[in-house]
Amino acid sequence: MVVVGYGMAGARFAEEVRRRDPAGDRVALTVIGAESHAAYNRILLSAVLAGTMPPEVVALHAPDWADTAGVDLRVGVRVDAVDRAARTVALSDGSTVDYDALVLATGSRAWVPPVDGLRTETGALAPDVATFRDLDDCAAILDRVRPGAPITVLGGGLLGLEAARGLLGRGCLVTVVHPVGHLMERQVDPDGGAVLAKVLTDMGIDVRLGRLAAQHTPGDGLKLDDGSHVPAELVVVAAGVRAETDLAASMGLVVDGGIVVDDALRTSDPRVHAIGDCAAHPGTVAGMVQSGWDQAVVLAGLVTGADPAARYRGTPTVARLKARGVDLAALGETTPSDASAEVISLNDPTRDRYAKLVLRDDRVVGAIVIGFPDAAATITEFFDSGAPAPVDRIALLLGRANPDGGATRSPADLPDDALVCRCNTVTKAGLVAAWRAGATGVPGLVAATRATTGCGTCADKTAAIADWLADLPVEAP
Numbered sequence: 001m002v003v004v005g006y007g008m009a010g011a012r013f014a015e016e017v018r019r020r021d022p023a024g025d026r027v028a029l030t031v032i033g034a035e036s037h038a039a040y041n042r043i044l045l046s047a048v049l050a051g052t053m054p055p056e057v058v059a060l061h062a063p064d065w066a067d068t069a070g071v072d073l074r075v076g077v078r079v080d081a082v083d084r085a086a087r088t089v090a091l092s093d094g095s096t097v098d099y100d101a102l103v104l105a106t107g108s109r110a111w112v113p114p115v116d117g118l119r120t121e122t123g124a125l126a127p128d129v130a131t132f133r134d135l136d137d138c139a140a141i142l143d144r145v146r147p148g149a150p151i152t153v154l155g156g157g158l159l160g161l162e163a164a165r166g167l168l169g170r171g172c173l174v175t176v177v178h179p180v181g182h183l184m185e186r187q188v189d190p191d192g193g194a195v196l197a198k199v200l201t202d203m204g205i206d207v208r209l210g211r212l213a214a215q216h217t218p219g220d221g222l223k224l225d226d227g228s229h230v231p232a233e234l235v236v237v238a239a240g241v242r243a244e245t246d247l248a249a250s251m252g253l254v255v256d257g258g259i260v261v262d263d264a265l266r267t268s269d270p271r272v273h274a275i276g277d278c279a280a281h282p283g284t285v286a287g288m289v290q291s292g293w294d295q296a297v298v299l300a301g302l303v304t305g306a307d308p309a310a311r312y313r314g315t316p317t318v319a320r321l322k323a324r325g326v327d328l329a330a331l332g333e334t335t336p337s338d339a340s341a342e343v344i345s346l347n348d349p350t351r352d353r354y355a356k357l358v359l360r361d362d363r364v365v366g367a368i369v370i371g372f373p374d375a376a377a378t379i380t381e382f383f384d385s386g387a388p389a390p391v392d393r394i395a396l397l398l399g400r401a402n403p404d405g406g407a408t409r410s411p412a413d414l415p416d417d418a419l420v421c422r423c424n425t426v427t428k429a430g431l432v433a434a435w436r437a438g439a440t441g442v443p444g445l446v447a448a449t450r451a452t453t454g455c456g457t458c459a460d461k462t463a464a465i466a467d468w469l470a471d472l473p474v475e476a477p
Contacts, residue, residue: 001303002089002097004079004247005105006033008042009276009292011060013103014071016300024070026304030097031066032089036076037135038063041453043289046159046322048138050166055135060453082251084269101271101303104248104259108241108277108287109133113154117216118235128218132163132238144234147171152222152232154213156183158287158321160238161196164205165323167236175206175230177213177222187319187330191347192368195354199326199370202352206230241287243278256280263311265299273299283314290422291315297425318380318422320457329376331383333358333366341365344393355397362388364396375399377461384419411461411468420465421451421458428465435469442466 001017003010014031021027033039039060047053066073078092082102089097110131112118118129125131130140141163145151149172153164156178164174176183182193183200197207212225221232243258254260254268258280265273265281276292284291294315301307321328336343336358345356348371355375358366364383369376378399382389390396416429426449439448442463446452452459 001027001029001101001103002099003029003031003103003105004089005103005107005276005278006031006035006039006073006075007105007107007276008039008060008289009107009296010103010105011039012293013105013275013296013300014069016296017304018069018071020300020304020306028072029070030072030074030099032077032079032091032097033073033075034078035134035136038065038075040135042134043322045132045135045138046162046166048135049132049141049163050169050324052169052324055138058135079247082247084251084272087271099271101273103299104267104272104274104278105276105292106244106247106274106278108243110137110237111240111242112237113213113239115213115216115222117218118213118237126216126218126235128233129216129235129237132159132236133241141167141234141236145170145172148173149233150175150221150231151234151236152177152230153236153238155238155240156180156207156209157186157238157240158184158319160236161200161321161326162323163236163238164200165203165326168203168205169324173206174204175208175232176200177208177211177224177230179210179212181210183207183209184319184321184328184330187317187334188328188368189335189356191345192330192354192356192370195347195349195352195370196321196326196328198349199352203325241277243280245278248274248278263313264302265295265312273303275299281312281314283312285315285317288315288317288319290318294425316383318383322457327369327371327373327376329367329369329380331364331367331380334368336366344397346394346397357389357393357397359389359393364389372397372399380422381418384422385415385417411465414465420461421449426451426458431462431465432469435466440466440470 017027040058044058048055080092081090087099110133131137151167151172152175153160154177156176164176168174182190183196201207213222214225215223222230245255248259249255259267259274259278261274261279261281267274275295295312298310298312301310319330342359347354353371355372356368367379414428418428420426430449431445434445434448439445451462
């Protein structure tokens with residue numbers, strides 16, 4: 001089996017295959033990656049940009065991972081062509097790899113809006129323009145960063161705001177230009193967006209809403225569509241991504257915004273699968289890492305025969321803004337389109353807080369939570385578990401209600417199936433099982449389960465469970 005793409009989805013798929021087939025008796029794996037780096041956690045790029053994590057810490061695999069796992073790993077090479085009839089993959093280094101099954105995990109690429117001056121005549125980015133998508137982008141941005149430098153970020157979505165906050169932490173004078181009337185419009189409603197804008201403005205970020213970049217002048221900055229000028233030594237483009245489908249299209253596969261796949265993650269060619277950002281499935285939202293990881297688990301079960309009935313049914317949307325000093329979570333259905341939903345909100349812009357609950361049939365199906373970290377954790381648990389919401393909705397909004405009705409919850413009170421690490425689908429039971437198998441302490445639990453290695457927001461809960469386990473009698477939790 002050949003995997004094209006050694007990003008987060010491709011790397012996770014390879015891991016999941018080897019988890020089910022450790023000796024490679026059922027599946028021989030070749031993984032091809034265009035980047036020269038080992039796979040790394042793109043979720044943590046904002047921490048690299050902010051300087052809170054060195055680049056080597058975000059690596060997903062140790063240098064000897066491929067040898068240990070029995071994987072033929074080829075990095076720094078591109079796939080030039082795929083011959084579906086001959087079932088061969090031609091690589092940029094002149095070699096050819098045969099396949100019986102092919103997995104496309106080609107990811108996505110940064111989209112650069114067609115603004116005059118952002119690109120040179122050859123199509124390359126202008127010297128003082130950078131995208132924010134991978135480790136090389138981080139390096140390019142950091143080469144231009146200095147305290148007091150005016151930097152403009154194009155895009156007020158998750159990635160753009162994380163970049164802006166990281167650059168602010170470097171001492172830069174940051175402006176965010178966003179074409180919509182409120183920030184993070186894909187996840188947050190206008191009231192929540194207004195609170196978020198106030199939080200960022202109070203930090204020192206200049207937020208320009210409802211404005212388009214009209215022209216970029218190197219060394220000067222941006223002219224906006226209202227005629228105003230934004231000085232910028234560097235323009236960081238975080239305006240969205242597009243699925244990387246060029247290879248799939250050249251192969252004659254069906255493409256519609258992404259590589260179209262069914263619930264078994266098969267493309268229009270049953271020998272070819274697609275996962276991650278490049279895949280188009282009704283249950284996915286573009287750019288959400290967990291979708292790719294969930295797909296990797298399903299496909300690994302299928303190709304190894306460990307779970308022939310596995311099917312991908314979609315991934316609930318949970319977005320967290322990973323920016324220092326900003327607590328924001330957005331879950332599921334945040335803007336219901338009909339009157340059948342129950343909606344409760346609390347808007348406290350003076351104190352930089354906003355919370356909104358969306359319920360159907362007494363279950364939490366969506367939420368926006370800004371400035372209420374305890375409430376975010378509690379509401380997420382209701383969202384994940386599907387437990388009936390308490391009658392006192394305000395208590396839930398404030399984080400004072402739990403699925404079992406208690407006022408506060410220790411690790412002992414959590415049910416075994418409570419989801420601790422959403423990014424890696426690690427439950428309390430999974431942590432307990434890893435502990436019993438000898439993975440003591442937080443580092444051991446992280447190594448055994450990957451908890452905390454996604455967005456990192458579960459670090460405190462994982463540590464609390466580790467402390468609880470350490471205090472239990474040896475015989476059993």
